[in-house]
Amino acid sequence: MPKSRKRKATVPAAPPPPRRPRPRMEYRARSDEAWYGARVVVQDGWLRVMFENSTEDADEWYNPGADFASLGDVEALRARFRRECPPLDHARCGDVRPGDKLCLACDIHGDVEELKYYDAVLETVERAAHGVEQCACRFTVRWTEGPRSGCLDKVGIEVVCCVPKSPIQDPVLSEFLDDLTKRFAEDQGTATAASQQADPTPMSEEELCGVLLSLKRAPNSSTGKP
Numbered sequence: 001m002p003k004s005r006k007r008k009a010t011v012p013a014a015p016p017p018p019r020r021p022r023p024r025m026e027y028r029a030r031s032d033e034a035w036y037g038a039r040v041v042v043q044d045g046w047l048r049v050m051f052e053n054s055t056e057d058a059d060e061w062y063n064p065g066a067d068f069a070s071l072g073d074v075e076a077l078r079a080r081f082r083r084e085c086p087p088l089d090h091a092r093c094g095d096v097r098p099g100d101k102l103c104l105a106c107d108i109h110g111d112v113e114e115l116k117y118y119d120a121v122l123e124t125v126e127r128a129a130h131g132v133e134q135c136a137c138r139f140t141v142r143w144t145e146g147p148r149s150g151c152l153d154k155v156g157i158e159v160v161c162c163v164p165k166s167p168i169q170d171p172v173l174s175e176f177l178d179d180l181t182k183r184f185a186e187d188q189g190t191a192t193a194a195s196q197q198a199d200p201t202p203m204s205e206e207e208l209c210g211v212l213l214s215l216k217r218a219p220n221s222s223t224g225k226p
């Protein structure tokens, strides 16, 4: 059971003003590298990613103490999140241009139940005369992710979503990532100060190898729960 959050002892006399809902976001899952609607909370210090329309067995967890060996790992996690990709509107099919990043439903096994979303780049558009209701254009895309990565496909508008250019602004996620970023920045500051004080003899290749091995994370360290 999730632990209850700390509450303020006093109850405000008037209800607080309605908060703007957090923008919906997408997360690229570790399990299949596909994009899903998700939301995040911090629980016992861990970042918990909860998928829309999934049970909690599917949740993915990040342990700030074990899952991040460098700033690069923090940025890699940041890149797994983005704003929700809206479906391309039938009346606005002319807005997309070759080179645009799209997110598409990929029919994995010819089964509608197995639709997964991966990114692709728009190569060309065959425009068709049509009204605002039903776009009849055909979009040639090159997959950049997923099982069809590198392949070209010609698709209709019904599977096309647009990847927003502005980054996701989620306060919970930002705080978690910014804390980690700060920690690595401080570690680096400490290391720099230490190296300025002392001038240690350079490590032998063997010693360096031992250090690198000890820094390597166990492959399953990030899948456990707190």
Ligand SMILES: [Zn+2]
Pocket (backbone or CB within 6 Å): 090, 093, 094, 128, 130, 135, 136, 137
């Ligand atoms: Zn069209």
